[in-house]
Amino acid sequence: MVNAVATGKMAPQQGVQPAVLYKLILFAILMAVVPIGTYFGSLNYMWNGSTTYSAISAVVTANIVLVGYVVVAFEEEAAYNTTPAPPLLRKKEQ
C-alpha cells in the first residue's frame, strides 16, 4: 500500500535518481570510446592512412560528445523546472 514514489524514497529531491546515473555512465563510455574509435575507424576507411586527418576527426568527435553533454544537461534542468512537485502523502487511515 505504501508507494515508494509517494513516500519520497525515489523522489528527485532525495538520494540518487537512476536516470541521472545512466546518463552519466553513458557519457563516460562515449567519452572513452568515441574519440579513439573515430581515430582508428577513419584512419583506413576515410582518410586512406593519413594520420593527421584522422586525429582531427577524433578531436572533432570528442568535442561533439561535449556539446551533446551540455545539451543533455540543459534539457534536464528544463525538465526539472517544469515538472510539478510530487503530491504530499496524506495519511488516509485514522
Next chain:
Amino acid sequence: MSELCPPWAPFFGFAGVTAAMTMSTVGAAYGTSKAGIGIAGLGTFRPELIMKSLIPVVMSGIIAVYGLVVAVLISSSIGPNQPYSLFAGFIHLAAGSACGFTGLAAGYAIGIVGDACVRAYLNESRIFVAMVLILIFAEVLGLYGLIVALILNTSIGDMVC
C-alpha cells in the same frame, strides 16, 4: 645502423609518447579534482544543478583525450621493423611535449575556473554562460598544443637512413 638512424633514436620517440599521455593526464586529473571539490560543495545545497556543473569535468576529460590521440598518433609510426631516423625521434619528442605541457596548463586552468565558477553558480545563475566561455578558452590552450603536435608530425616526411 647508419648515423641518421641510430638504434637509440626510438628513445626520443617514446619519450614523446610518454610526455603526451602522462602530462595531459596530470592536467586533466587536476582539473577534475579541483572542479569536483566545487561540485561537491554545490551539490549539498542545490543537487538539481549537478548535471550542469559537471561540465568542467567533461572538459578535463577532453584534455586527456587530446593527449591520448597524440600518443597513439606518434606510437603508430614507431615499429621494430621500420627505419626510424633520429630527426623523426626529435620531432616526436617535441610533438609529445608540446601536447603534454599545454594539456597540463589547460587542465590547471579548467580546474581553478571550474571550482570558483561552480561555487558562484550556486548563488547567481547567470554566471553559467561566463563559466562556459572561460572554460572554452582554457580548453583551447590544450587544442593549440595538439595542433602544433600534428603540424610537427607531418613535417617528418620520409625517413632517410
